[in-house]
Amino acid sequence: MAAMSSSMGEAISPGLNNPPGGIGNPELGNGFPLDNSEDVPPSRHSGPVKTKFLEEMMSENPSLALTGNVISANFNIPYSLKYRLGADWELKPRRGQSALFDSFSYLSSDKTSWSHRVVAWTGEIEAPSTPISPPITPPSTTVHLSSLNSLSAPVPLDKESRLPSPPLTEGVHIPRADQERLEYQLSHTTGIKILPVWLADDTENTEIELILKDQARWRRYAENELYTMLHYKQHDPNDGRAERTQWADYYRMNQLFANKILEVYKPGDIVVVHDYFLMLLPSMLRQKAPHMYIAFFLHSPFPSSEFLRCLPRRKEVLEGMLGSNLIGFQSYGYSRHFSSCCTRILGFPSDPRGVDAYGARVEVASVAIGIDAKKAERFAFSESVNDKYAALKKMYEGKKVIVGRDRLDSVRGVAQKLQAFQRFLERYPEWNERVVLVQVTSPTNIEDPKGGENTTSTRVNELVLKINGMYGSLGFSPVLHYPQYLTEDEYFALLRAGDIGLITSVRDGMNTTSLEYVVCQKDSYGPLILSEFSGTAGSLTDAIRINPWDSTGVADQINRALVMSEGERKAMQESLYSHVKSHDVRYWIDHLLHRIMDVLAQSKNKVATPLLDRSLMLRRYTTAKKRLFMFDYDGTLTPIVREPAAAVPSARVIEGIKALANDHRNAVWIISGRDQEFLKQNLGHISELGFSAEHGSFMRHPGELEWEDLTATLDMSWREKVNDVFQKYTDRIPGSFVERKKCAITWHYRLADPELGPHMAEECKKELEGTVAKQWDVEVMPGKANLEVRPTFISKGEIAKRLVASYNKDMSQIPGSPVAGTGENQVDSGSIIEFIMCAGDDTTDEDMFRALNNVGCADVDPGHIFTVTVGASTKPTLARWHILEPEDVIECIALLGDSAFEGGKRPRMERLGSVNFGALSAVVGHIPEQ
Numbered sequence: 001m002a003a004m005s006s007s008m009g010e011a012i013s014p015g016l017n018n019p020p021g022g023i024g025n026p027e028l029g030n031g032f033p034l035d036n037s038e039d040v041p042p043s044r045h046s047g048p049v050k051t052k053f054l055e056e057m058m059s060e061n062p063s064l065a066l067t068g069n070v071i072s073a074n075f076n077i078p079y080s081l082k083y084r085l086g087a088d089w090e091l092k093p094r095r096g097q098s099a100l101f102d103s104f105s106y107l108s109s110d111k112t113s114w115s116h117r118v119v120a121w122t123g124e125i126e127a128p129s130t131p132i133s134p135p136i137t138p139p140s141t142t143v144h145l146s147s148l149n150s151l152s153a154p155v156p157l158d159k160e161s162r163l164p165s166p167p168l169t170e171g172v173h174i175p176r177a178d179q180e181r182l183e184y185q186l187s188h189t190t191g192i193k194i195l196p197v198w199l200a201d202d203t204e205n206t207e208i209e210l211i212l213k214d215q216a217r218w219r220r221y222a223e224n225e226l227y228t229m230l231h232y233k234q235h236d237p238n239d240g241r242a243e244r245t246q247w248a249d250y251y252r253m254n255q256l257f258a259n260k261i262l263e264v265y266k267p268g269d270i271v272v273v274h275d276y277f278l279m280l281l282p283s284m285l286r287q288k289a290p291h292m293y294i295a296f297f298l299h300s301p302f303p304s305s306e307f308l309r310c311l312p313r314r315k316e317v318l319e320g321m322l323g324s325n326l327i328g329f330q331s332y333g334y335s336r337h338f339s340s341c342c343t344r345i346l347g348f349p350s351d352p353r354g355v356d357a358y359g360a361r362v363e364v365a366s367v368a369i370g371i372d373a374k375k376a377e378r379f380a381f382s383e384s385v386n387d388k389y390a391a392l393k394k395m396y397e398g399k400k401v402i403v404g405r406d407r408l409d410s411v412r413g414v415a416q417k418l419q420a421f422q423r424f425l426e427r428y429p430e431w432n433e434r435v436v437l438v439q440v441t442s443p444t445n446i447e448d449p450k451g452g453e454n455t456t457s458t459r460v461n462e463l464v465l466k467i468n469g470m471y472g473s474l475g476f477s478p479v480l481h482y483p484q485y486l487t488e489d490e491y492f493a494l495l496r497a498g499d500i501g502l503i504t505s506v507r508d509g510m511n512t513t514s515l516e517y518v519v520c521q522k523d524s525y526g527p528l529i530l531s532e533f534s535g536t537a538g539s540l541t542d543a544i545r546i547n548p549w550d551s552t553g554v555a556d557q558i559n560r561a562l563v564m565s566e567g568e569r570k571a572m573q574e575s576l577y578s579h580v581k582s583h584d585v586r587y588w589i590d591h592l593l594h595r596i597m598d599v600l601a602q603s604k605n606k607v608a609t610p611l612l613d614r615s616l617m618l619r620r621y622t623t624a625k626k627r628l629f630m631f632d633y634d635g636t637l638t639p640i641v642r643e644p645a646a647a648v649p650s651a652r653v654i655e656g657i658k659a660l661a662n663d664h665r666n667a668v669w670i671i672s673g674r675d676q677e678f679l680k681q682n683l684g685h686i687s688e689l690g691f692s693a694e695h696g697s698f699m700r701h702p703g704e705l706e707w708e709d710l711t712a713t714l715d716m717s718w719r720e721k722v723n724d725v726f727q728k729y730t731d732r733i734p735g736s737f738v739e740r741k742k743c744a745i746t747w748h749y750r751l752a753d754p755e756l757g758p759h760m761a762e763e764c765k766k767e768l769e770g771t772v773a774k775q776w777d778v779e780v781m782p783g784k785a786n787l788e789v790r791p792t793f794i795s796k797g798e799i800a801k802r803l804v805a806s807y808n809k810d811m812s813q814i815p816g817s818p819v820a821g822t823g824e825n826q827v828d829s830g831s832i833i834e835f836i837m838c839a840g841d842d843t844t845d846e847d848m849f850r851a852l853n854n855v856g857c858a859d860v861d862p863g864h865i866f867t868v869t870v871g872a873s874t875k876p877t878l879a880r881w882h883i884l885e886p887e888d889v890i891e892c893i894a895l896l897g898d899s900a901f902e903g904g905k906r907p908r909m910e911r912l913g914s915v916n917f918g919a920l921s922a923v924v925g926h927i928p929e930q
């Protein structure tokens with residue numbers, strides 16, 4: 001997890017007497033205050049101040065207005081709370097997440113143009129005590145706190161009255177009036193507008209009082225399951241019962257967050273959701289407010305798909321995150337893992353920049369968090385720290401000090417650090433008694449799945465004893481281990497006193513200690529040794545990188561850091577320092593918000609294809625005397641399935657197509673990449689249908705049995721070459737196979753590895769374009785998990801053109817014309833076409849849409865041509881309309897087919913699915929007058 005800090009503030013009781021943004025203790029807010037020192041004092045601000053980053057970004061893209069409302073959703077508020085019955089609540093800055101809380105302060109300050117609110121859980125509330133002072137409550141005139149009116153208040157408001165005893169139920173009971181008091185304190189007195197999410201065990205009485213019994217339940221799933229998995233740790237197998245209960249709490253908690261956000265959300269607001277406690281929140285919000293702007297930021301690492309697979313709720317978690325417009329990670333590696341998980345686990349196409357999910361694009365980005373470097377520096381070199389620093393320097397005089405400050409959690413790698421230090425003392429005995437490792441460990445509330453914190457702690461203690469036993473003496477211990485929290489002063493003094501900062505985490509989202517160490521070494525240039533498994537390693541590229549699992553390697557790097565020349569140390573420090581200063585927490589949040597604005601601007605610029613207007617289509621259809629239908633097959637009449645042979649038409653498709661083709665005013669064609677055999681077997685029995693097989697290579701006219709071969713005169717010698725290339729790739733890629741048709745050849749990779757398949761298809765395409773396509777007139781076409789080669793002159797577009805031209809003339813007498821069939825239902829050949837519907841789902845169908853877009857007005861009125869792509873509205877297409885899936889195509893077919901019988905005539909076919917006369921009348925009834 002990111003942004004841990006040792007911040008520890010004094011308890012304060014904010015109330016109305018405290019000015020907004022500056023309650024009693026100015027240090028309060030987020031461990032220590034937001035630095036204003038180099039800016040104009042707030043009172044003299046004429047308006048919001050833009051950071052350099054924002055100015056640069058806005059000059060690049062002036063259309064981005066970096067202003068509006070931001071709602072940050074975080075698991076807990078920046079304070080730990082102590083409840084005092086009938087009195088103001090006691091708020092203490094919460095330990096950890098200091099960087100994130102600093103970003104909240106920044107967004108809430110007048111240094112940005114954003115209006116900012118935080119929605120967060122109260123956190124575990126400390127049990128009540130008797131009131132210690134009269135409440136500094138808001139005035140009774142405040143509308144917000146109407147229940148504090150003494151008549152309606154559930155508890156007496158004057159301090160003399162005895163408070164009623166809490167009911168006999170166990171747990172903490174918080175009357176509504178006291179909840180409102182906290183809500184008031186949090187929104188008016190802390191400098192950040194905070195809306196608390198109340199999470200109660202008992203949902204029945206929440207209007208009267210909140211009963212909190214098992215407060216830790218809300219963090220259990222996230223900490224036991226998600227934190228564990230995100231850090232590559234695993235449980236021993238269990239029966240899953242505890243997991244189910246914890247999941248239910250996690251789900252409910254995310255829902256309560258969604259409800260709270262929706263209470264205050266207004267269209268146009270940006271919601272930024274933080275970390276693994278709220279992974280379901282983006283999709284819950286998206287369901288309720290489809291147009292909400294949502295960014296999710298994961299402060300933790302994100303594992304590879306091999307590891308995420310082990311999580312029983314992997315799909316729910318990924319789908320939850322995919323409700324966002326943008327998902328930010330601490331490093332590129334984590335964002336790459338996420339995209340890959342979406343492909344491998346959910347089957348969604350992805351690339352390193354994003355995922356295509358449910359017809360929308362979800363962008364991913366790596367935006368590493370920073371610290372408030374100015375504030376940290378000011379604090380680290382303040383008077384109170386100077387004294388402690390001087391004392392430490394004196395204490396370790398004549399020794400080199402290696403400093404470490406980590407949580408006592410196995411992923412922080414404290415055991416690895418000690419092992420490497422032992423190896424160092426063994427390999428470099430010249431440093432014995434001249435180097436000391438000062439290791440501070442703070443407790444963690446996250447349980448280790450394999451035996452808990454105790455295992456790590458026991459191991460660490462054993463190692464400390466062992467090293468001190470081996471290399472220490474009566475007067476000297478090489479390892480000084482302090483398992484305790486440090487005050488802010490002590491913490492910064494220690495980082496300043498270090499000669500080397502040593503971070504050996506084995507998994508870590510962002511390690512803010514390393515950033516604070518860099519700030520503290522501003523003048524003394526102590527090198528930073530940093531684990532390559534920390535998310536920070538991706539940003540602090542000039543630090544000495546180590547693999548914590550390689551003790552000897554770490555030992556050598558410790559020695560290297562100790563013997564480095566001053567010049568080398570200075571150069572390293574200067575570069576690290578400049579990075580930490582320039583990529584601070586403001587840069588981070590500005591950058592994240594800018595990215596979301598950018599993503600939103602891009603999606604606004606994209607022209608979405610409108611959903612097919614069925615009533616318009618029906619209107620045009622019913623009035624037309626001559627109609628032409630062109631249907632693609634796979635992905636249009638049948639859903640895409642794993643194996644081509646399994647994509648057989650349903651009874652509904654057959655019924656619907658039959659009904660359409662039965663109408664003598666309709667010409668219905670199936671224009672497919674499939675071969676003749678497949679089409680004949682599955683739809684060949686509908687004699688009124690016309691067929692075009694293999695993308696136009698072969699045609700079978702309505703009412704006929706013979707196929708026309710349009711490739712008869714073509715040179716087909718390319719097939720052998722293509723076959724060889726496809727075979728080579730098939731041999732290399734398990735699961736892929738070649739479909740050899742009469743003319744076209746298709747290489748399928750749907751059953752291959754989901755990332756390797758598309759990658760090798762790109763390679764294969766390049767190879768074919770550079771060889772076969774140069775020698776022969778053939779086209780290499782990427783399809784849906786396939787690559788297909790066919791002669792260039794043949795395409796679905798050509799067929800579409802021909803059909804329009806042919807049906808537009810009276811060509812029934814011309815042999816070979818598409819309308820020259822003999823069936824009883826032969827289309828009326830005397831007039832021009834008055835209605836065209838053409839539906840398809842993939843790139844080869846775009847050729848038909850292009851051809852139909854170019855049909856001259858004299859031939860067919862463009863308003864009567866319905867080109868329809870099957871897929872999301874965001875899909876790039878030349879079609880004028882879209883519908884989502886084959887099921888919708890079938891419904892449209894049924895709708896049109898049934899329309900012939902509207903008006904009381906008995907239908908000749910079974911009613912199709914959900915479309916019946918009632919539904920049809922409903923649609924017709926709503927047709928606006930022309």
Ligand SMILES: O=P(O)(O)OC[C@H]1O[C@H](O[C@H]2O[C@H](CO)[C@@H](O)[C@H](O)[C@H]2O)[C@H](O)[C@@H](O)[C@@H]1O
Pocket residue numbers: 632633634635639640641642643644645647671672673674675739746748750783784785786788842844
């Ligand atoms: O023009 P179409 O009718 O859309 O045919 C295009 C290709 O479709 C078939 O492959 C695709 O569908 C399969 C079944 O759903 C699926 O398993 C495969 O991954 C898709 O690529 C067919 O096998 C090809 O011959 C067609 O060219």
